[in-house]
Amino acid sequence: MNKWGIKGKILFLALMPAAAIALLLGVHFTSSRISDLEQSLENRGNAIVRQLAPASEYGVISGNHEILQNLTDAALREADVSAVSIYNISGTLLAESGTRVERQLSAENGKTHKIASVGSTNVLGFSAPVYQSEIKVDDLISDMPSDSKSADSIQPRKFIGKVEIELSLKNTIKRKNELLLETLFITLLGLVGSAMLAYRMSQGVTVPIYRLVDAVKKIGKGDLDVKVPEDSGGELKVLEQGINTMASRLKSSHVHMQEKILEATAKLSYQASHDMLTGLVNRREFECRLARALESAKSHGRTHVLCYLDLDQFKIVNDTCGHSGGDELLRQLTILLHAKVRERDTLARLGGDEFGVLLENCSLETARDIAEMLRQLVQDYRFVWNNKSFAVGVSSGLVVLNDESESVASVLSAADAACYAAKDRGRNCIHIYQPADSELLRRREEMQWVTRITRALEENRFMLYAQIIAPLCIQGEKSLHFEILLRMLDENETETILPMAFIPAAERYNMMKNIDRWVISNSFTVLSNVFENKPGGLINTYSINLSGASLGDEGFLEFITQQFEQKKVSPLNICFEITETAAILNLSVAAEFMRELKKLGCRFSLDDFGSGLSSFGYLKNLPVDYLKIDGAFVKDMADDPIDFAMVQSIHNIGHVMGLQTIAEFVESETVLKMLKVIGVDYAQGNWIGAPQPISKLYPSGVYLADTDLTHVNNPDTSGGYLSSQFN
Template sequence: MRQLFRKDNLIAKRLIVGVVLFSTLLSLLTTSIQLYFDYRQSVEAINEHLHQIEVSSLPTIVNSVWVIDHEQIQTQLDSLVKLKGIECVEIIVGDDVRWKAGSPKKTSVIERSFLLEHKYQDRMQNIGTLRVLADLDEVYDQLLDKILVILITNALKTFLVAGFIILFFHYLITRHLYRLLESFQKFRPQSINTQLIFNRHKKPGSPPDELDLLSSAFNQLQVNTRDSYQKLTTEKEKLHITLNSIIDGVIVSDESCLVEFINPVAEALTGWTNREAVGQSVSTVFNVLHETTREVVSDPVERAVTSGAVRHLSDHCVLISRSGNETAIETSAAPIIGAGGDILGAILVFNDVTSARQLTQELNWNASHDPLTRLPNRREFERRLQLAIPANENETVSHIILFMDLDQFKVVNDTCGHAAGDNLLRQLTSSLESQIRKSDILARLGGDEFGVLLHDCSIEKGLQIAEQLRKTVDSFRFIWQEKSFRIGVSIGFVSIREDDSVTNYIHHADMACYEAKAAGRNRIHVFQAEEGAVKEAELAWVNRITDAIDKNQFELHVQPIVCVKSLKVHHYEILIRLISDNNKIIYPNEFIPPAERYGIMSNIDRWVIQQTFSWLKTHAAQAPKVAINLSGASLGDKEFSQFVADHFEDGLVQGHQVCFEITETTAIANMSQALSLISNLKELGCSFALDDFGSGLSSFAYLKSFPVDYLKIDGSFVRDMVDDPIDLAMVQAIHQVGKVMNIETIAEHVENDALVSACQDIGINYLQGYGVGKPVSISSLVFNESLD
């Protein structure tokens, strides 16, 4: 019973209030109804008396008033006042009260007036008015007495009923709720306490009621909670083990961005232990700066908690540890969102990308620099030239382009091999760099071609620098295996003063360089837009190439491509040479650029295909597989695929005997045409090789698009890979990608046995270069060994 009167027994209090209020309202309602009917009954009784007066007494009063019998009138009025509820009776004649019995009250009365009419000479004569006043005070007194009796009776009933209900409710429910409360207070999720059993007297076999279901649910809740707690404990341990085992740093925070946990990797990278970090703000433990600007980077956890979305940091962030060490990182922060949608905190994941970032920087550098001379390459040179052109709004400011082509460099390559040529280029680069200003750019544009961009340079100063460069090359002596070589340089000079395209400026510089060569080499030629000599030289090349095609002055050469294991010839690459009138061999680097420049390269491709197929048909029994190079012009020729298909019609040459090579840059620049041509010629059984692969940074991105059979790894990576680990890594990466894509690889510029061994170790499929076979005229080719 003590539980019934506890201060916190709110249910009992509410039950008492509810019972009292309900009983009171019910009593008031029933009392009001009863009083209403009693009042109506009393009023109806008075109305009945008034009706009796009208029916019974009114005629006699009319007669008495007619004869003016004062005594009789007064007697009649007195008798009316004695009726129950009648307070006052008056007879009014005109405006005066002539007879009256009783005294009227000012309130609580019912007034009724009756006309006094007497028939005289067949006419009704109005002789006065009988006014009757009935008293209601007695009615009200009776009603008040009844109200008091009813209220006292109902209050006593309400008290008794409320007490009984409370006691009954306590016995049936409240005491069991307190028992349930005590069980909840003793409840512990990690173990099961005593089973909850309510102390009740129930008949055996009676069906379970709500309390039985409640105790059963509580007991089951204990079991489920214990099992869930054990499962959560196990999952928590697994999570901690996982977080402690992964190679990424992990920081967990609450919704206020305070650290709740950091794993061992995060401890190692930040310099904070988990115990020290807990409770600290994430920005204190995770101190991140921009790698270049050294500005503090905004806290990604705070951004994730505020926005409710995953947030990443830029790719140029470094983590500053507690001891001041820097680590390049990649990181992301994700909000922890509860089941109700509330943000409970965030989890920050970051990893050390120092090595990867260094490799990326090296790859970016390689993409914009020549690996041999370590100078900017053609792409980087064009990019910087593009930046310089828009800045030329002021006519007083000009820049200079120098296009430099080494003279007699081919002699070194042909006499001593590419290794000697590479050594020469490296030595010469150092000499050239010493002759230009720090603001200038020296770039290797390809082969033996160099470009120089002289920033904010007058024509006079530019000519001085160009002459210094020419003299430097002219005085340079290259010694190789006790042989001394002297080279020269032809320089095209172009002044940048107008907003023109990069392509046009380089084209002008190339034309000026050609003029310098045509004028005797080892000299400087200043480009003049109006000079006719350049136009004549252009037409001379066009005419010369056209005549060479018509007169068959071109000659096919072949270079073997051998299997890496057996070193036996697998197939030959078709090469082209131009034979001058004095039987001097002119190499493709001289006539291919003007042919491409003036749109007649497709004619050369067609001549090569015609001659190659003719040779294959002549040697049908022994004809090997050959690889034919295609230019960008042929890729864009809509009729070219049909031209090739026509050469297969007689069936003397099979598709598997022919492989077509297209350079990576050409394929990417003419992607849709290249894909169409590859598709058409592959239907004929031809194979395809992607030449100079790796020379562009986009190589791997586009490789998936081209269904080629061979990847010819760019020689700039192959020739130095024995000594340069970056080149070796690039070659290995290209081969591995080819292997995954089921594309065989061919290493170019394999010049010595060391490169052969290195290629064999990597697993490259085929080799090409002076180390395994030099180019020879196709007419001198002797089939003295079996093809592999």
């Protein structure tokens, strides 16, 4: 029943009481009518037999069979009478009419009459005694009071016979059946009427509910235009009004939500294709438009030009005014540039301070004029922030898009290379890309190195080498000094690539921080194994190069400290080499970095000293331990007196400041002798010892730190001082 619908439940609840009541009434009515029929039949039988008995008295006494037969025939004609019999006192049958069913009936010696039972037959039997009445007439007492006379004249009656009748039950049974059928018919008619009434009542309840259910289903499927007729009463009307109100509000909310979704979608679409700071097309959308331009160039022979713009001196504005000032500069320049480009052209911000202009259906001459106009516009503009005025410029690279252009990536790469070429030419100028341009080829090669460097780091294809730094004028020096150098294995791991092939690209594209971290981590791993196998003893020095990018990295100092702790390497064994150029780019940052590590016990060497414009001016501000004289002066000092003087002056200033000097690029015995004459403390170069894989420094547990180096002052005519120590 729990699974029934509401209509079934309502019909069940309405019909069950009606059916029960109809059944009870039918049973009561039928049983009452049947009882009345039986009682009526019994009363009629008693009446007939009681009337026939006195009438038969004379015939029984006189033995007149004819009179008795007439009486029985007359009684037989009564309704339902099937047999009539008259007996004398001895039980002899005197008269009979109809077909009698044999039975034994008794009149109890004539004292009373009885009704016989039917038994298994379809008849009822009745019996009544026949009496003889004796009346005495006395003339003498005729004048007596009536009460006395009546009492004396009536004599006791005498039993002389009996009368029997049988009543057929066929009509009664038939009537009973008719009553049952009538009752059943009336009951069914009442049930049908009740069912119709219940159905009508259920319709009044279920139809509105079904409409409500259907409305809820439609709302659940998203059809919010549902309208339920509000023609019911009571609680159902409240529900109908509630559904309509809910649907109306849901529709209103849905419409509002759709508007919000469309608005958000449009906003997301705009954000996906536009730069949020400037409102210009972003790099992704620009590349899509660039792809369509390339397709039209190849399919229809059209010519387009890509102009790549990179602001000059933007970093000064950003550092001086903060990012908010830099952002405002970009917004103002965007307004200036956008006002000057053609309506059909696309101006986009490609990232940072880089912009791109796609000049569609434009010749190279026209594109150059537009680029020059934009360059002049930026040059003449003055940005004012906090009462400070800044001048900026823009370097531009132009690339022609025609049927020979390869892909979006190649075009953008060429434009970027052309832009960098413009910067290398002095900034604030225009460079037109030419496939055979050697400067652009070099730039593109550097960009290709970015991918190769990234893969080499991921595949761990960098290698550590070491080159000895030999003491020249230090008596009794037992410890050794090595510079750890970097090499790269090619993709096939068959060729070793020198650092000058990939370091310029790594510096230009900000990859040196990752390389420096790799070198420090792996160098410390190697050195930790050395210290574990050879504890105590002499303290060798291992120089590790650091780039200027790492000096400005806020987390780099913490990284080095963690490496010392994790790898169990003593800072006393480590000397960091920093180039003069990297140090002077941010002198205060470099000095602070060096001071923090010197607190741990590290030493510092200033590499390529002398290459700067004001080396001696800032040297006193840097806490270095070694001056590494620029090899450009050392390698030619035997032939160039100016180079000799530079080496000598650097050495003298270094000693005055209490620093030790190292000469690099020592490639001949003559140079070595001159360095000893000057008094340079250390020498490094292929004449001393070529770089070797760091693993060869400690073959079979034999440590160079245990080697006597006093023979360094006695050159071997074979051309090398310590070459045998690496083999």
